[in-house]
Amino acid sequence: MNFKLIAKRLSFLVLVIWAASTIVFFVPRLSPRNALRERFAELARSGGFAPGDIEKLITNMNQQFGLDKPLLEQYWTYLGNIIRMDFGYSLNRYPATVTDIISQALPWTFFLLLFTTILSFIIGNLLGAISAWPKSPRWLRGIATPFVLLTGVPPVIMGVLLLFFIGFRLKLLPLGGPYSIGIVPNWSWDFAVDVLRHQMLPALALVLGSVGGWVLSMRGMGVTIQGEDYVNFAEHKGLTGGRIFRDYYLRNTLLPQVTGLALALGTLVTSALVVEQLFGLPGLGQVLNNAIRSNDFPVIYGIVLFITIAIAVLMAVLEFIYPLLDPRVRNQ
Amino acid sequence: MTTVTATSPAIADTAMEQPSSLTLFLRYLNRNRGLAVGVVILIGLVLFTVIGLITINPKHAYPLSVATKQPPSLKYPFGTDFFGRNLMAAMVVGMWQTAVIGVVAGGLGTLIGVVLGFTSAYFGGWIDSTIRTICQILTPIPVLLIQVVVAGSLDKRDVTILTMALIVVMLAWMGPTLVIRAQVLTMKERQFVSVAKLSGVGDIAIIFKEILPNLLPFIAAAFVGQVFSAVFASFYLAVLGLGPLREPLLGNIIWAAQLQGAFFNGWWWWPIAPSIGMILILASLALINMGLDELANPRVRKTE
Numbered sequence: 158m159n160f161k162l163i164a165k166r167l168s169f170l171v172l173v174i175w176a177a178s179t180i181v182f183f184v185p186r187l188s189p190r191n192a193l194r195e196r197f198a199e200l201a202r203s204g205g206f207a208p209g210d211i212e213k214l215i216t217n218m219n220q221q222f223g224l225d226k227p228l229l230e231q232y233w234t235y236l237g238n239i240i241r242m243d244f245g246y247s248l249n250r251y252p253a254t255v256t257d258i259i260s261q262a263l264p265w266t267f268f269l270l271l272f273t274t275i276l277s278f279i280i281g282n283l284l285g286a287i288s289a290w291p292k293s294p295r296w297l298r299g300i301a302t303p304f305v306l307l308t309g310v311p312p313v314i315m316g317v318l319l320l321f322f323i324g325f326r327l328k329l330l331p332l333g334g335p336y337s338i339g340i341v342p343n344w345s346w347d348f349a350v351d352v353l354r355h356q357m358l359p360a361l362a363l364v365l366g367s368v369g370g371w372v373l374s375m376r377g378m379g380v381t382i383q384g385e386d387y388v389n390f391a392e393h394k395g396l397t398g399g400r401i402f403r404d405y406y407l408r409n410t411l412l413p414q415v416t417g418l419a420l421a422l423g424t425l426v427t428s429a430l431v432v433e434q435l436f437g438l439p440g441l442g443q444v445l446n447n448a449i450r451s452n453d454f455p456v457i458y459g460i461v462l463f464i465t466i467a468i469a470v471l472m473a474v475l476e477f478i479y480p481l482l483d484p485r486v487r488n489q
Numbered sequence: 490m491t492t493v494t495a496t497s498p499a500i501a502d503t504a505m506e507q508p509s510s511l512t513l514f515l516r517y518l519n520r521n522r523g524l525a526v527g528v529v530i531l532i533g534l535v536l537f538t539v540i541g542l543i544t545i546n547p548k549h550a551y552p553l554s555v556a557t558k559q560p561p562s563l564k565y566p567f568g569t570d571f572f573g574r575n576l577m578a579a580m581v582v583g584m585w586q587t588a589v590i591g592v593v594a595g596g597l598g599t600l601i602g603v604v605l606g607f608t609s610a611y612f613g614g615w616i617d618s619t620i621r622t623i624c625q626i627l628t629p630i631p632v633l634l635i636q637v638v639v640a641g642s643l644d645k646r647d648v649t650i651l652t653m654a655l656i657v658v659m660l661a662w663m664g665p666t667l668v669i670r671a672q673v674l675t676m677k678e679r680q681f682v683s684v685a686k687l688s689g690v691g692d693i694a695i696i697f698k699e700i701l702p703n704l705l706p707f708i709a710a711a712f713v714g715q716v717f718s719a720v721f722a723s724f725y726l727a728v729l730g731l732g733p734l735r736e737p738l739l740g741n742i743i744w745a746a747q748l749q750g751a752f753f754n755g756w757w758w759w760p761i762a763p764s765i766g767m768i769l770i771l772a773s774l775a776l777i778n779m780g781l782d783e784l785a786n787p788r789v790r791k792t793e
Contacts, residue, residue, distance in 0.1 A: 169626075176626050181638055188642035309772040311721065313728055317743065317764045325752050332752045423631035431728050435747055449641055449730055457641050461634040469629050 177465040244459030255459030265440035273363040281371025289379025312366030312428040333437040359436045378410040419475040524780025530773035541581030549578035550737045568758035579737035593654040595716030602665025610673035624663040640731040665711040706785035717774040739763035
């Protein structure tokens, strides 16, 4: 991989992050809502403030956070803060910073996403490849069909249905929450099992909601490869079916799927956020939802920016890995 | 769209009987089963909404209008919720509002996409590279998150069905722009455009008389795709509690049910009806979209 390409990709990454930060900076400032004022109005309703006090408080706060400076100056400070991953303070849980709150919630979201994405990617691509492979047995091909039918069902709705059938009707798995009510988090085996049981339904909802997409795209790709000369050549050389499947078929079809994975990251993350919210898991989704409900604007903007940056960086990483997987790109 | 038009009229008059366009259409639907199923589901949903709007009192879709927490029965086919909404009425009104959001956002998004895609591809040069770069930079940003920022910045009272559609469309025109641009680029090089150019036809006339008619299937597919993503995006926003909270949008109903712990309290019917409604909407749109793709792209079009 040459230097020019790396530079191009990196500058694109910077551009994406800049665009997202700029949108997140200017959109709220164009709106008539004033986060501080709303917050203090709420406090004032709960009692104990003279009307003048609030105004003084707001002026003080504006000074402290530099909100009275010219917009352009604020913008520069803001961009500098973004580079240092400093998203400011939470209005609700002051003095906790947005970064603190994100890092507390992140592990839940991260592991759920990591696990479900890898699982659905593997299952989906294997099923897709098998269902497009002309020599695979009929019953094996049939397995893929129900997953394809599920493609149109968003993971959240899958979550509602799973909650109804498995959680509510059969009472096999809990209805939500990170762990059973009344258990104190500790490092015991029982607690780990309890947490895993609570993670099963959300994970299942996410996996079932995204497997079909991989099956569909993999099958489409597999069909185009069938007529290729190198597959025919391998067959005439007398290679075994398994060998052709693995080295000629999967190898060539998996590459575009990695690009597909990079493109699907945004959708995967947003689905995870909404599903977490549905199941009451304390991940980023619930933090975002709480922030929305209590008008905790710095937290909303912080989470949005953090996720956007994370996705942009991951996409760039996948693009850098790509030449390692594909010798044709590597040798260019 | 038909293959029969290629035969000369003389032969068609004497030897062959031309099938009517309705027969041809039905035959095409038989080949393109996905499209047929999608259209049938969509018609069913439209009938449900229209008949519902006529027969049901829309006021019952709002809180405190009927008895609370009733399980499904003959009187309330989908039950009623914690706030005293008849879920049947809520579904009818919610479907209607979803349709409004989908059509307004989908239409606007497609319109912007077609205009930008045309400008970009037809004129090329710096205009093309600017539009393309903007699309490429905005594409990796998760649309829902930016929509969360926009919806969150609005005053809750300002969030209506219409603003919801505008929020959704704000960041959803990139897809159609790129698709239309790619199609215009290939079409620009075709012979009939060159012939028109050489005969001295102006830019505007070429765009409207030569290229646009050939693009219609693609525009239709892009429109359905846009409606799908608009419905999807507004649903997610509503599930996150960013929708117009007073309105019985399907996502809002699920949000409210989850907030009140519907399953914990045994009110299982509350989130089920909107979930199934949403599955039907999305499935029909996805099937129609795939079917139109097949229609628009002759390479994958099945022959009889």
